[in-house]
Amino acid sequence: MSTIWQPTPLSPKGPKYKAVVDAIRKGIDTGGLPAGGRLPPVRDLAWQLKITPGTVARAYTILTDEGVLRAEVGRGTFVADPETDVPRPYRIEVDPTPHLTGGDTDTVNLFSPHLPDGGQAGLIRELLGEVAQNPASGVMHYPSRRGAQAAREAMAQWLQGTPIGPLDEGDIVLAHGGQNAIMLVFQTILRGRRPVIFVEDLCYPGLRRAAEALRAEVVPIAMDEDGLNPDALQAAAERHPEGQILCTSPEVHSPTCGFTPMARRREIVDVARRCDLQIMEDDCYRMGRAQGEGYRSLAPERGWYVSSLSKSLTPALRIGCAVGPEGMETALHRSAEHGFFGLATPMTDLAAKLLIDPRLPAIQRAALEGVERYVKIAVNTLGAFDLRWRCDVPFLWLHLPGGWRASAFCRAADTRGVQIRAAEEFAARNAQTPHAVRMAINGGVSLRSFEAAMERLRDLLDNPPDQISV
Template sequence: MGTIWSPEVLQGPGPKYKAVVDAIRAQIVSGTMPEGAKLPPVRELAWQLKITPGTVARAYTILTDDGTLRAEVGRGTFVAAPRQGEAPLGPIEVDVVRHNTPETNGYVNLYSPHLPTVGQAGLIRKLLAEIAADPPSGVMHYPTRNSSEPARAAMAEWLKGTPIGPVDARDVVLSHGGQSAIMLILQTILRGRRPVVFIEELAYPGFRRTAELLRAEVVPIAMDKDGVIPEALAAAAARHPEGQVFCTSPEVHSPTCSFTPMSRRRALVEVCRAHDLQIMEDDCYRMGRAEGAGYRQLAPERGWYLSSLSKSITPALRVGCAVAPRGMENALHRTAEHSYFGLATPITDLIAKLLVHPALPPITDAVLKVLGHYVQTAVNVLGGYDLQWREDVPFLWLSLPQGWRATAFCQAAEKQGVQIRAAEEFACRDAHSPHAVRISINAGIDLETFEAAMVRLVGLLDNPPEQIGV
């Protein structure tokens, strides 16, 4: 395969990763690397070119995103077949930012999940170019409910198969990500001077922060391995007659990875009906198939649903959705329209194309498959400790051994170049929290770098400081 594997290919001005991109393209155009040719592993090519693995990984990512290469998990990276009807490759100026490559001196951010790039970036760029050439909604008008209808219909199609009852474009309100959807729902529900919002005792912090912005009192409810305890919710509702909504994540609970079984969900619905509580279900962290019926299906008169594209496609677009119970959809639309009119029309044009594009399902399947490899890698390293995990969930919940407290462990991990989240961040300010941490999956770094971060954490777990817990 010629001189591409020689350091001389990197001579000249400009970033080294772009030189690698150009060299690979040149070899493909010349026929030296035909369709199906396998490229060397990242670390092998980096060694031959005398550059960092992160530089090679960045070049491979650029070429995979634009369709020049294809990556097959467990097999390697290959020259892709030309797409039907496409012109031969010409020079393309692309800049992809990868999270925490080895070029960042080994610092690894496991604070929030990062998705792998498996084709979604290239697809989004392609669709954005089509929209820029001929924007369906134009670029000179305020967004309206009518102009967003194709995007809302596409979102309803994307939700098809999610067990939340019937959903069509009329039911969907588009939001600026999942956090915005929480705000919209609470703004639509809450009434009175000092409403009360019930949340899980360990919960996504966005519930608490949004409720506080709306001047609501937040009351945490005790949990067990199956989620919120119905009797605890009933007792809290009796103590707080101003209670108006119960916020929960039954499919994938953040931070513990737990799942609320159907018997528990039905019991919680009965409590909410008895105390006239609305139910807000946050489904943002589910990446695989839903295992249980959602609250909008179980309690169609009071079940609110929200999700986003951040954990399955990309967080960069800041696109989510909220779905109201039947009869409340107009109230939810009004809340959005009075708050921000609607999403920007180029974004709704993109969503209308993206969510129904035939290339998207294989991409989301690939995201899930790659994340599963990272989860398994973490489990292989950390499996000797008390770990909760699922292959289709982009984080793990680690209960710390005796001698470690969560905040101290996170501080020690950060000194080792690994950023994770303590249990305290998911609890109310004055509440007790367990000695545990959430470790997010960062598939924006290569698997070896991620595994090395897990090994660093094991080194800390194996050696707790004596002064802790004395």
Template structure:
């Protein structure tokens, strides 16, 4: 954008973001803004126009979604071409050239929200939206196979299961084949189905860490199971504590995340995994290894590699490519896949055929691994920004994980801090959200990476948290 061109937004009753988007459309149509021209950063244009950064970010996002502008991660926002009318459909990207698939671009502009939501991870768009769009267009362009007129069948999922098998080459989960993979509607669906497959009796017992992914509790409730906490330390679940819990309560299933524990980010050491594997095998206990938060290469052997007869490996596309597709999978212990598949059939008549086909196309695309790596790199950038601001406090973090665990300084309780943070325009999760009914919650919070907001806005939110952390609000209850 030419810096001498600044629209007058003072006239008219339209919202400021709409007035700005209309002005940009008009400037493109008149030739004032040329195709490929770069628009100024959000904060710079907001200052020039005397509006909030959120107004500019919203206007950019409206035009990116309409295909008028294009957003390139790390580079900025550019004029995409001649501006269509507001009612016109966004342009369809050109098909891949003969020499290989076309490069992918981010599909949405980064937002500048009033409230910085850091409760759950939100992936930056590094091309996965375009990857999914291409898969959908290819599916719609081809004549639908006969199986689209029937309920899902196991044989029809073969391409998706093979794609998952290849995708899991980055995970050390022991020997397995496509027949050991059961496709599910997300990772949580896989966990719930495993509960239904494994648990027996009127009041089954399930074990989990004192702080655990809340989905374990929800799955236990659906299965009418009682969930019992097991003590952990800096190396993971304590084997003696698990042995004692089994001796006291019985128990049929352990739920854990040894690679990336949610919410604390503890990685169970190899020695501790081996000790726990011996306890699990001795007591014939099933174990769910929830690996949904791992990004990139796995670092240590999973339980399925150590005790393949008892371990269920669960993951999904949610933290690597997209949570919108609701595509997950479980790698079952030897001999158990068919039983898990029956549970899926009985609950939903199988995996949705279009979802399986779209996921198969995305995972098989030679660009998919690069997109996932780009997502991981962007998450790394946000994590580094967070550590630069909050590094003086008690943090646990990893560059390849979209979470940060922060123990609050003396004077802050987690519940009070979350309320104060919300008043400051930042949403985070209290440790209480992850505590089991019989578990203990420290005064700590989990900060999730939101890669869909501008890095500068993300930093502003963290600076607000840092100010609160540096000034505990002691209060006397009456």
């Protein structure tokens, strides 16, 4: 049950987190917070008390460690019942099963996601053997649209349930991973000597690299908690009439773990229609089910969709896809065929088998559960800080406490064997960026090594430098 508890004003003396602890204890003692009652979310209470979310999270952690509160993943924080809840340290349960492919190491690279092996490695090896013995499309011919039809049909089946509007194999263009799919969309859409591409002010760096390769100008658009700001997009489009496409990641935003709700998506579509902008949805980071309707469905005349196998199976295969609006499938196919003819025929033969294999859904679930184990370890260790995470996303976003700048924190982490990305890597060169870092899940190292890395980061966060580094 939720409560309507109203905390008393915090004492101005002493650390604020201790004052929050005292206020919660008082609420429990006076009955304002009954056993089993749900406390306000960290951000809501922080806003109400005019303090940082990290301060509230620290107070919740202290009381959970003492058994006064109990935390439930995905549900919230509750007042413990002394008769039924056994006091225990604040922990999210971690599956003790050892990681089958990970190894112990003192150096942990958290630059890019590395998925745990849920069985996909063995399945891929098995299917590669079958392809080698009897390649359906042969090994003596150029790739062709007809030859890749079975692979496109398999990709269409793999995309079933993704809310991007009507889809058949003819709409799908196969690409060498998500980055290549982005390039194909840009090559199909962009016109003129210096086209403009709009992106979120923090975004996947590959968008900027693709734009630079095509001599396009990139204009960042401000964001808030719900994603890209429609008013900022409108203003930018008016300043840059040569703008042609908006690139956005509404389901899983990298690097912030953000999600764009449906109301905001519809506002963005309205702006795109007024300003005649195409919309490309980058859906490469989603591992679980889509939570909202995609732009290709919301705006079928201008919505483009890009995805890949990299974050749900493996990045090694470099298999991705692009899907265009109705009537643009021929132009999109032409961009691929003029650029590289098509995927290598053994790769399309593999995709045709892999994406419809009846074992694949269970393997994907196992990989997702593996990611969740690593995420839980990070939350257990760093949850007292301003951390953004989702159990079905292979990275975390951490706003640094006072005293740390992102670049200095990354350098300090690197000296301790932990490699992470600063917010600056996701922004334009001259942009003002938050003091934050992104930490990818690395399922290629053991859970023990990953936890040790998180503990080293926590030690840095607990001990910021005396002087602010720049």
